[in-house]
Amino acid sequence: MVSAIGSVWALLLGIALMMLGNGLQGTLLGVRATIEGFPTGVTGLVMTGYYLGFLAGSVLAxxxxxxxxxxxxxxALASIASASVLLHAILVDPWSWGAMRLATGFSYAGLYVVAESWLNDRSTNETRGQILSIYMIVMLGGLALGQFLLNAGDPGDFQLFVLISVLVSLALVPISLTASPAPSFDAPTPVGLRDLYRVSPLGVVGGIGNGMAGGMLLGMGAVYAQIAGMTLAQVSLFMALIFIGAMALQWPIGRLSDLVDRRKVIFAAAVSVSVIFLTLALLPAVPVWVTLAAAFIFGGLTMPMYSLCGAHLNDHLEPRQMVAASGGYVLLNGLGAVLGPVTASAAMTGLGPMGFFLALAMVHGAIALFAIWRMTRRSAVPAEDQGAFVAMPVRGSPIAATLNPEAPGEFEEWKGLPADAADGASGTPRPAPGSSGESGFDVPQ
Structure with missing residues (x-):
């Protein structure tokens, strides 16, 4: 573990500084938009800009x-991200903020591409799992700690924007001064929606729904907390508990999914979140401590669902296909995230603060219902044939899949499914890939 950290410490330090800034920025903008009197629907559109930019950056970067x-x-991208933050404090109007969020999302997608490809280049087959775990801790820990920086200044003033800019700019220093040569770069071509759906309908629907839920909470969570009357300290704690919950429950949920039908764990997590948020939406008054506990549970159940659905998708693939398929999966999750803030803001505009919880409940309820239906249409992969659960970064780039220790060090491009392959979406249950009498999803050579 020490040797693994030693080979990438400069990258990890830069990533930690980026995450501190990114974590603070999303929450600060939600709070500031409310202070400035932006309509909730307009704020949702502004926040959507980040996810649109991130989606574009994941493809183009x-x-x-x-x-x-x-x-x-x-x-270049760190400079753009740093400058964009400062422009938020100068140009306080929805149009400018929307453009800046678009630029910020694009920049961060590119920064993740660079960081993750560099981490993969510095890792070996023996250390990839360790480096991925450290990367996850740095990302979630940085995002969680960044929330508490909200209390370091007045959100209605410019100082917090300057702090974010400083953090992002400082992220350049350890990486720019590293003596290690830049790695060679080879990015997989992401797989299209149709092929992914044929491999695993639940993986696709769950990935899109999970992205939508994440976009709702991370894009509009601070807005909800402000409208609900939380103090600034409570807003920062509410957002931080989402990431703390993810760090606390990621491993036990993943471990459970290795022992049983993974679809049952996806269903249980989705229905639990749906019931909790539906209850909160229907209660006439919700104590702050209950809302804070719900944030922890949401982070602990929903963020691992991204990796759960990805692992379920990988259970139906050969290892050499995982990287290309995961690239498409990341983009599908990003597409869902684009829809999240707009959906949550529309619900809040029509129903008030309770609309936020209701929208989250509906998305998770839909995932749960789809999981039940898929369990009636396709036989389960035996637990002993499932791959090991690997926690993956929710807002990583398609390159993050190369760090998955379940995938081989070298990947191949997706060549499509064979014409006579059994279709997992057709409704005909079939055995897991590699079992007797089934050709699985081997691509033609």
């Missing part, structure tokens, strides 16, 4: 890195 190089791209 790998090509830019291939042409320009890691360090130049990292420096």
């Amino acid at each position: 790998p090509r830019i890195v291939q042409r320009v190089g890691h360090i130049r791209v990292f420096a």
Whole structure:
């Protein structure tokens, strides 16, 4: 573990500083938008800009890195992200903020591409799992700690925006000064929606729904907390508990999914979140401590669901196909995230604060119902044939899949499913890939 950290410490330090800034920025903008009197629906559109930019950056940034190089791209995008933060404090109107969120999302997607490809280059088959675990801790820990920086200044003033800019700018220092050579870069072409759905309908629907829920809570959570009358300290704690819950429950939920039908764990997590938030939506008054506990539970159940659905998808693939398929899965999750803030803001506009909980309950209820239906249409992969659960970063780039220790060090491009392959979406149960009498999803050579 020590040797693994030693090989990537500069990258991890830079990532930690980025996460501190990114964690604070999302929450600060939600609070500031409410202070400035932005309508809830308009705030939802502004917050959607980040996820649109992130989706575009996930597609375009790998090509830019291939042409320009890691360090130049990292420096350029970090500078754009840093400048965009400062412009929020200067140009306080929804149109400008929407454009800046778009630029910020694009920049962070590119920064993740650079960081994750560099981490993969510095890892070996023996250390990839350790480095991925450290990366997850740094990401979630940085995002959680960034929430508490909200209390370091007045959200209605400019100082917190300057702090974010400083953190993002400082992230450049350890990476720019590293003596290690820039890695070679090879990005997989993401797999399309149709092929992924044929492999695992629940993986696709769950991934999109999980992205939508994440976009709701991370994009509009601070807005909800402000409207609900929380203090600034309570808002920061509410948002931090989401990431703390994810850190606390990621491993036990993943471990459970390795022992039983993974679809049952996805169903249990989704229905639990749906019931909790439906209850909160229907209660006439919700104590703050109950809302804070719900944030912890949401983070602990929903964030691991991203990796659960990804693991369920991988259970129906050969290892060499996982990286390309995971690239498509990341983009599908990002598409769901684009829909999240707009959906939550529309619900809150029509129903008030309770609409926030109701929207979250409906999304998770839909995932739970789809999971039940899929369990009636397709036989389960035996627990002993399932791959091991691997926690993956929810807001990572498609390159993050190369750190998955379940995938081989070298991946191959997706060549499509064979014409005679059994279709997992057709409703005909079939055995797991590699079992007797089934060709699985081997791509034609």
